[in-house]
Amino acid sequence: MNKPQKLAAVQRVLALDTSTTSLSVAIMENGKVLHEINEFGERNHSIRILSIVEEVLKASSTLNTDVQGIAVGIGPGSYTGTRIAVTAAKTLAWAWNVPVVGISTLHSLAYGGFIHAINAQEDKVGSGQINWIIPLIDARRGQVYTALFSSSESSAPYRLEQDAIRLMETWIEELVHRIEATFEQKKPHSIWFVGDVNLHKETAERLRIRLGDALHIVSYDLEGRYVGVLGTEKFHTGEQDDMHSLVPNYTQLAEAEANLLRKP
Incomplete structure (x- = not known):
C-alpha cells in the first residue's frame, strides 16, 4: 500500500460497493453524506452502477473534477458482484486521475x-x-x-x-x-x-x-456511507492502493471453477 501525501482536509470521496445484494453508492465530504443510493437487485449491478454513480453526483451537485478519491468495497461477497464495483472504481480513478482505496465489505x-x-x-x-x-x-x-x-x-x-x-x-x-x-x-x-x-x-x-x-x-443491508467513512479515514492518514494491483477479496473459488476442479 502506498503512503502518499495526505489529501486536503476538505474532500469529496465517491464510495462504491456491489459485493452484496445492495448496490451501494455514496458521495461524501469529510465523512459526511451528501447523497446516497442503496438499490437492491444483485443481477442488475453491472447494468446500473454507472447510471447510479451519475445520479449520485448530479444530486449532490458534484462534478467529476470535485471528486478527490474513490473508496470501493473489495468483498468478500458475491464473486461476480465484487468485481463490478472494483472494476468501476479503477476505471473512474484512472479516468479522473484520483486515488483509490479498497475497503473490506x-x-x-x-x-x-x-x-x-x-x-x-x-x-x-x-x-x-x-x-x-x-x-x-x-x-x-x-x-x-x-x-x-x-x-x-x-x-x-x-x-x-x-x-x-x-x-x-x-x-x-x-x-x-x-x-x-x-x-x-x-x-x-x-x-x-x-x-x-x-x-x-x-x-x-x-x-x-x-x-x-x-x-x-x-x-442489515449494506449502506454506501460506511464504505465512504472508512475510505475517508484511510485517505486522511495518507493511505491509498495501487490502481492497477487492486483486486477483489474473493476468499474462495467461483462455483464454476470449484465444479471444474471436482471433475475427474
Whole structure:
C-alpha cells in the first residue's frame, strides 16, 4: 500500500460497493453524506452502477473534477458482484486521475450494522461497554463470509479476526471458545450478529444459552456511507492502493471453477 501525501482536509470521496445484494453508492465530504443510493437487485449491478454513480453526483451537485478519491468495497461477497464495483472504481480513478482505496465489505457491514442496531436499541448499549460485532454475508451450504470486530463507541469498529469464509456451525464454536478464553475485564458486554442473518439465525441463537440478552441478531443491508467513512479515514492518514494491483477479496473459488476442479 502506498503512503502518499495526505489529501486536503476538505474532500469529496465517491464510495462504491456491489459485493452484496445492495448496490451501494455514496458521495461524501469529510465523512459526511451528501447523497446516497442503496438499490437492491444483485443481477442488475453491472447494468446500473454507472447510471447510479451519475445520479449520485448530479444530486449532490458534484462534478467529476470535485471528486478527490474513490473508496470501493473489495468483498468478500458475491464473486461476480465484487468485481463490478472494483472494476468501476479503477476505471473512474484512472479516468479522473484520483486515488483509490479498497475497503473490506465486512468492515463496512459491521460498522453500519452496529450503528443501525444501537440507534434502534439505545437502551441496550452503555458508554464504554465492549461490543463484539460479527458481520455475516451468506455464502451458501451453511457457510458465511464473516469476521470479528470490536467497538466500545460509535466510531469505526476495530478488527479482531480477519475476513474469511467459515462454516457457521464451526464459527459459533470458535466464538464460544474465544469468549471463554478472554479475561473477564475484556469479555464483551454484548455480541451483535449483523447483516445477512436470516438463514443463520437459528445457529447464532445457540449462543443465547451462554449470553442471554447480551446476544443481538440484527438484519442489515449494506449502506454506501460506511464504505465512504472508512475510505475517508484511510485517505486522511495518507493511505491509498495501487490502481492497477487492486483486486477483489474473493476468499474462495467461483462455483464454476470449484465444479471444474471436482471433475475427474
